[in-house]
Amino acid sequence: xxxxxxxxxxxxxxxxxxxxxxxxxxxxxxxxxxxxxxxxxxxxxxxxxxxxxxxxxxxxxxxxxxxxxxxxxxxxxxxxxxxxxxxxxxxxxxxxxxxxxxxxxxxxxxxxxxxxxxxxxxxxxxxxxxxxxxxxxxxxxxxxxxxxxxxxxxxxxxxxx
Numbered sequence: 623x624x625x626x627x628x629x630x631x632x633x634x635x636x637x638x639x640x641x642x643x644x645x646x647x648x649x650x651x652x653x654x655x656x657x658x659x660x661x662x663x664x665x666x667x668x669x670x671x672x673x674x675x676x677x678x679x680x681x682x683x684x685x686x687x688x689x690x691x692x693x694x695x696x697x698x699x700x701x702x703x704x705x706x707x708x709x710x711x712x713x714x715x716x717x718x719x720x721x722x723x724x725x726x727x728x729x730x731x732x733x734x735x736x737x738x739x740x741x742x743x744x745x746x747x748x749x750x751x752x753x754x755x756x757x758x759x760x761x762x763x764x765x766x767x768x769x770x771x772x773x774x775x776x777x778x779x780x781x782x783x
Contacts, residue, residue: 645727649727688731697735
């Protein structure tokens, strides 16, 4: 591949907005840093090294999931503080990898808010390793003992071998 035209980085995330002023207020309420704003023409935010551009649109935009994920320290605190100001698609949900909630901006862009829970992932990995070790039959372990061990591990680990 010719490196002169290879993609180097994400330059900007661009979100269309029928009401630019409302969208600027929305993203400021999330704590994003406004870099500049040309009334009714353009707004740009920075989040770390990522630029987020808000572009006005005259189209009615359907609800759409963007695939954009913003990390926060505490999803539940954000939900409690902002649930009457911004649209949450549902209350925060907990998964093994973290706590998530989806929000909708004024342009109907759905964005995920994410709080990682690395300690839970580590615990799951350790449980999986224990289950794999327990479930494998060994020449020194009778098959019945191994099957019993595996069945007991299935209660703790969903994907026991």
